[in-house]
Amino acid sequence: MAQLSYVSGSVGLITLQNPPVNVLSAATRQGIMESMKKALNDPKVKSVVICGQNGVFCAGADIKEFGPNISGPSIVPLIYDIEVANKPVVAAIEGSALGGGLELALTCHYRIAHSKTRLGLPEVTLGLLPGAGGTQLLPRLIGIPASLELITTGRHITAAEALQLGLVDHVTQSDTVDSAVKFALSVEGEPLDSRRISKRPCPHLPDLDAVFEAVMQKARALQYSFFAQRAVGRWSMPSGASWNTSKARPVHRAAVLGLGTMGRGITVALAQAGVSVVAVEIQEKQLNEAREHVYATLERGAQQSGVSPSCANITYSHDIQAVADVDLVIEAVLEDLSLKEKVFQQLSAICKPGTLLCSNTSSLDLNCLASQTKNPELVVGMHFFAPAHVMKLLEVVYGSKSSPEAVATAMQLGKKMGKISVAVGNCRGFVGNRMLKPYIEQSYFLLEEGATPELVDKALEEFGFPMGVFRMSDLSGLDVGWRVRKEDGLAEPVGTSGQITRLRGGRRYSPLGDILCEHGRFGQKTGLGWYQYGRPGGRVAKSDPWVFNLLEEYRARLGLTARPIDQQEVLERCLYSLINEGLCILEEGFASSPEDIDVIYVFGYGWPKHRGGPMFYASMVGLATVLERLDHYYRSNPDVPSLKPCKLLRQLVASGSPPVHKWKEITKKIQNRL
Numbered sequence: 001m002a003q004l005s006y007v008s009g010s011v012g013l014i015t016l017q018n019p020p021v022n023v024l025s026a027a028t029r030q031g032i033m034e035s036m037k038k039a040l041n042d043p044k045v046k047s048v049v050i051c052g053q054n055g056v057f058c059a060g061a062d063i064k065e066f067g068p069n070i071s072g073p074s075i076v077p078l079i080y081d082i083e084v085a086n087k088p089v090v091a092a093i094e095g096s097a098l099g100g101g102l103e104l105a106l107t108c109h110y111r112i113a114h115s116k117t118r119l120g121l122p123e124v125t126l127g128l129l130p131g132a133g134g135t136q137l138l139p140r141l142i143g144i145p146a147s148l149e150l151i152t153t154g155r156h157i158t159a160a161e162a163l164q165l166g167l168v169d170h171v172t173q174s175d176t177v178d179s180a181v182k183f184a185l186s187v188e189g190e191p192l193d194s195r196r197i198s199k200r201p202c203p204h205l206p207d208l209d210a211v212f213e214a215v216m217q218k219a220r221a222l223q224y225s226f227f228a229q230r231a232v233g234r235w236s237m238p239s240g241a242s243w244n245t246s247k248a249r250p251v252h253r254a255a256v257l258g259l260g261t262m263g264r265g266i267t268v269a270l271a272q273a274g275v276s277v278v279a280v281e282i283q284e285k286q287l288n289e290a291r292e293h294v295y296a297t298l299e300r301g302a303q304q305s306g307v308s309p310s311c312a313n314i315t316y317s318h319d320i321q322a323v324a325d326v327d328l329v330i331e332a333v334l335e336d337l338s339l340k341e342k343v344f345q346q347l348s349a350i351c352k353p354g355t356l357l358c359s360n361t362s363s364l365d366l367n368c369l370a371s372q373t374k375n376p377e378l379v380v381g382m383h384f385f386a387p388a389h390v391m392k393l394l395e396v397v398y399g400s401k402s403s404p405e406a407v408a409t410a411m412q413l414g415k416k417m418g419k420i421s422v423a424v425g426n427c428r429g430f431v432g433n434r435m436l437k438p439y440i441e442q443s444y445f446l447l448e449e450g451a452t453p454e455l456v457d458k459a460l461e462e463f464g465f466p467m468g469v470f471r472m473s474d475l476s477g478l479d480v481g482w483r484v485r486k487e488d489g490l491a492e493p494v495g496t497s498g499q500i501t502r503l504r505g506g507r508r509y510s511p512l513g514d515i516l517c518e519h520g521r522f523g524q525k526t527g528l529g530w531y532q533y534g535r536p537g538g539r540v541a542k543s544d545p546w547v548f549n550l551l552e553e554y555r556a557r558l559g560l561t562a563r564p565i566d567q568q569e570v571l572e573r574c575l576y577s578l579i580n581e582g583l584c585i586l587e588e589g590f591a592s593s594p595e596d597i598d599v600i601y602v603f604g605y606g607w608p609k610h611r612g613g614p615m616f617y618a619s620m621v622g623l624a625t626v627l628e629r630l631d632h633y634y635r636s637n638p639d640v641p642s643l644k645p646c647k648l649l650r651q652l653v654a655s656g657s658p659p660v661h662k663w664k665e666i667t668k669k670i671q672n673r674l
């Protein structure tokens with residue numbers, strides 16, 4: 001389980017041999033102890049290198065051995081023996097160094113890692129603490145804040161980040177063991193005291209309390225998020241109807257209409273939930289492609305989870321009449337109001353009485369669709385997020401005539417599909433996309449004023465979003481928003497006159513996104529957007545000098561002078577305007593609680609979970625601070641209404657900024673007055 005060999009004359013090489021990931025089983029621990037003893041007692045050996053077989057250092061304790069009767073040597077004397085060794089011990093880390101594996105590396109005097117290694121202390125994800133030295137050695141090596149973050153999240157980091165943190169001494173792209181052996185030879189005979197991490201003082205931080213408070217805030221946010229996920233199931237509508245007064249109908253058979261990307265994902269999610277599906281697509285070619293795609297996705301999913309695929313549940317048709325006897329239809333045709341209206345007229349005529357008619361629209365007015373049907377009370381929105389079989393969020397949208405029973409049925413079906421479903425009202429963009437609008441708008445204004453897409457994205461990614469606003473827009477396609485802006489009469493071609501106007505209907509408007517689209521830059525799909533991607537469909541974003549030139553020319557034409565913009569301003573303007581919109585939504589009653597908004601943002605829009613969601617974050621920052629900053633920005637940008645603090649925000653601050661779970665009382669008062 002661990003083998004000692006001799007290399008380069010004086011190096012004892014201890015190789016962990018416990019495939020596939022060299023976990024620290026009893027036999028492996030025994031093997032390391034014996035090999036260490038032999039190497040240290042052998043006068044020919046002047047240094048030791050510890051590595052793992054087959055390109056993996058060590059994935060930590062053998063989880064299968066956990067239980068009341070752990071046998072074999074204890075880990076503590078083992079790591080002690082390594083640290084006190086009077087010959088340099090070098091860890092040659094490749095593949096993974098996780099949990100006890102990283103702790104083993106921390107007791108060595110030096111750490112050399114391959115560039116592709118992942119390191120971390122994931123114990124917290126198993127309900128454990130890194131008790132084999134991790135909590136003591138890591139802070140002494142990389143400081144308290146970074147250690148706390150790694151220990152409390154269990155996050156795996158790259159070798160590059162480990163080097164930056166000082167967790168490893170050197171990163172190599174070539175053979176890790178060779179590099180470690182060469183390194184060991186170079187340090188033979190050198191004093192080791194300073195290399196023994198446990199001998200180092202624990203760093204003193206003047207603001208230790210603040211550091212711990214920040215970690216506690218994260219914990220509070222995660223706990224809040226846990227309860228918020230459950231709270232959204234207890235939905236209510238402005239009429240007073242709610243989850244405990246409304247009964248869902250059973251859905252045994254559902255239809256999906258339109259088998260583009262969304263329709264395919266919804267079909268997969270329904271089939272995986274055990275619902276029998278009629279999948280309808282009028283274009284023969286698209287239908288065949290969809291059938292293959294759905295089949296392959298279900299097969300892949302089944303392989304991963306070790307169950308048999310649910311393909312037998314699906315029948316395909318190019319005839320809309322096939323939906324005649326289903327319990328529920330989810331329409332997922334192109335996002336075009338007149339097309340969807342026509343489809344709803346047809347569905348209303350074809351479906352058996354009582355069939356629930358749902359639309360996957362992300363932005364169109366549900367009431368317009370409902371008005372095309374004989375039974376508008378049976379119409380609700382089921383707004384899935386792409387890819388629909390993966391993304392957890394579902395917005396269930398009720399229109400002015402949707403019955404509580406219809407909402408209850410869609411919510412229940414969402415739950416059956418493994419979604420976190422949130423009931424929301426029918427306003428433009430519903431909750432998620434409506435709040436995105438001011439966020440994106442601010443990011444464009446920041447570019448006009450001197451920022452770059454890179455600067456804005458960096459601020460948002462460091463805040464915790466998986467992608468900044470520009471990278472996200474490139475991924476989802478810039479043409480989508482452009483089409484909506486054209487329909488709204490906002491996007492006007494710049495034209496040959498070169499005239500650019502920044503006001504539309506008395507409000508400031510940035511045409512930057514439209515200009516990119518006019519140049520055919522739709523994001524990843526065309527290989528060019530706010531970044532360049534090398535080829536259409538490319539995924540790796542690289543800065544694009546074309547965009548920098550465009551921004552310079554644009555500012556010059558409009559007489560705008562670029563000014564330095566820092567990350568704080570980016571966060572305040574993008575996030576506080578989004579928060580303000582969320583508060584407007586609450587004020588207007590389109591979301592029934594701040595938890596609804598937070599869950600939508602965490603599960604549908606990449607809001608970092610450890611920051612709870614926009615509403616929770618606002619209360620953490622301090623509502624008075626959010627109000628003060630919005631007031632400040634609105635004063636200097638009076639033509640940007642989304643920066644004007646909403647009534648609810650002022651009211652909450654005036655009421656002493658109560659915690660999120662108490663907002664409902666104030667929201668209700670405002671709604672009653674409206």
Ligand SMILES: CCCCCC/C=C/CC(=O)SCCNC(=O)CCNC(=O)[C@H](O)C(C)(C)COP(=O)(O)OP(=O)(O)OC[C@H]1O[C@@H](n2cnc3c(N)ncnc32)[C@H](O)[C@@H]1OP(=O)(O)O
Binds near residue numbers: 100130
């Ligand atoms: C006195 C007792 C000694 C105490 C020592 C000190 C205590 C420390 C506490 C800990 O270390 S807790 C464990 C911390 N480690 C982890 O959580 C790592 C878990 N593993 C992974 O994250 C991944 O497996 C990996 C290492 C990143 C590799 O991923 P990959 O996708 O390449 O392979 P997998 O399919 O996930 O794994 C392959 C194979 O190995 C099994 N396995 C992985 N890790 C462990 C483990 N720690 N213990 C037992 N078995 C493990 C996994 O189950 C697979 O097995 P299968 O049979 O092929 O399914």
